[in-house]
Amino acid sequence: MIINRLLRSTLRTTTTEAGSYVNTVATCRSLLELCRWNSTEASAQRDVSASDAQGFRGHDMLAPFTAGRQTTDSDPLVIERSEGSYVYDTNGKKYLDSLAGLWCTALGGSEPRLVDAATKQLNTLPFYHSFWNRTTRPSLNLASELLEMFTAKKMAKVFFVNSGSEANDTQVKLVWYYNNALGRQNKKKFIARTKSYHGSTLIAASLSGLPALHQKFDLPAPFVLHTDCPHYWRYHLPDETEEEFSTRLANNLENLILKEGPDTIAAFIAEPVMGAGGVIPPPATYFEKVQAVVKKYDILFIADEVICAFGRLGTMFGCDKYNIKPDLVSVAKALSSAYMPIGAVMVSPEVSDVIHSQSSKLGSFSHGFTYSGHPVSCAVALEALKIYKERNILDQVNSIAPKFQDGVKAFSDSPIIGEIRGTGLIIGTEFTDNKSPNDPFPAEWGVGAYFGAQCEKNGMLVRVAGDNIMMCPPFIFTPEQVDELLSKFGKALKATEERVKELKSQRK
DSSP: OHHHHHHHHHHHHHHHHHHTTOSSHHHHHHHHHHHHHHHHHHHHTTTTSOOOTTOOTTOSOOOTTOOHHHHHHSOOOOEEEEETTEEEETTOOEEEETTHHHHTOTTOSOOHHHHHHHHHHHHHOSOOOOOTTOOOHHHHHHHHHHHHHOOSSOOOEEEEESSHHHHHHHHHHHHHHHHHHTTOTTOOEEEEETTOOOOSSHHHHHHSOOGGGTTTTTOSOTTEEEEOOOOHHHHOOTTOOHHHHHHHHHHHHHHHHHHHOGGGEEEEEEOSSBOTTTOBOOOTTHHHHHHHHHHHTTOEEEEEOTTTTTTTTSSSSHHHHHTOOOSEEEEOGGGTTTSSOOEEEEEOHHHHHHHHHHHHHHTOOOOOOTTTTOHHHHHHHHHHHHHHHHTTHHHHHHHHHHHHHHHHHGGGGSTTEEEEEEETTEEEEEEOGGGOTTOOOOGGGOHHHHHHHHHHHTTEEOEEETTEEEEOOOTTOOHHHHHHHHHHHHHHHHHHHHHHHHHHHHHO
16 A cells, blocks of 8 residues: 555656656656656655654645655654664665665765764854855864865855855856956856756756756746766667767767857856766766867856765766866865754856955945855864865775675566666666666556665665665765675565566556
């Protein structure tokens, strides 16, 4: 009964959300994937866990990325405490947190040094702002530390925010401010990519290439354009190599720029590895070719490192792994291992010098937030970065990543898995029929949702997005925990294979 309700929920959601977008069969298939992610994730992770003894069904929160009926039809999973790579619900059930919260608790859920850093700062200076040339020592120290750590290209200034969404909103304002200062009032459009995720605030959601983030919000904003998703397995032509695919996508990007007019395009934004869109690493030579195009037309490159930064890919930044030379960088999540809300924008000297000059003329750089550079958040982030260095976190990630990647990819032979893709400590699994990107399972089957429910039943939390499963464990994962993850993954996969077999037999 529980699973049937879950599948009915999935069907209703996909039917409603896809309807206004579908113009062609190909588009329908793509958008069903993207729209379903908004609601199936919570459904998948709700019904099989034990009901909370206190009964929070119909609670008072307007819950993010959750359908209203989910909060009234079932109890939420209420997490009460964390310990290393595990979290516990209010019934005491233990879960392996294979998503590190939301791609963010890099040091797990019980690092005492981060708690101590927050406590010490709370006892010293719990708050002061950074307006009007006033600030705090933790803010200043963290800015210096970030500029020292980022070596892909020299950065000159850091602007603090509270999240990745705020970072990417700020990027747009900075770029507009920069171009206005240079007298380029028409150079205002941004190019992002289909399936990208850059946040959920008005501008960040517009940049994101996921229709569920736009539907009924009157988004995306008209100054945002979207170019191809660089997913080789799904979108390459017959006999097209990765390099040829990258060339085609770079040519398409250039054609889009020429169509719109190069003097109207301000910036291009990209995640080194696309996260919430399905964990999509770039194909060979992709960033080399894309960077050449944007440089040719004097278009700024924004690297959205919110998920990738601080070791996730086995390098300190995604830019290091893919030789990206950005003009601006967004970071958040692992910056504080999510113990305190904080994000940051790093600005190259070419951009920051213009902002410095323009703000001096105007008398102020009139952008900022009450909590920009919050001293407690900065103190915790400083300690997190210190731990990454002291514990050689890159060595830790690179030592565990092969076992993690190879172990999950060993399930690729499953008849219901189309592709498993990833790098470092981030991986995505996509369910399709006949191992083809062109043969999705019927939406009403809720294959991904069923798999996620089975994982939760077996004590593991994963990210479900339609028929995509994503995992992104803490950097502190041990070999034994990888074995545990693989065991739980395998049990959930076996149950899901049996479910698909049953559904196919009913269809005959």
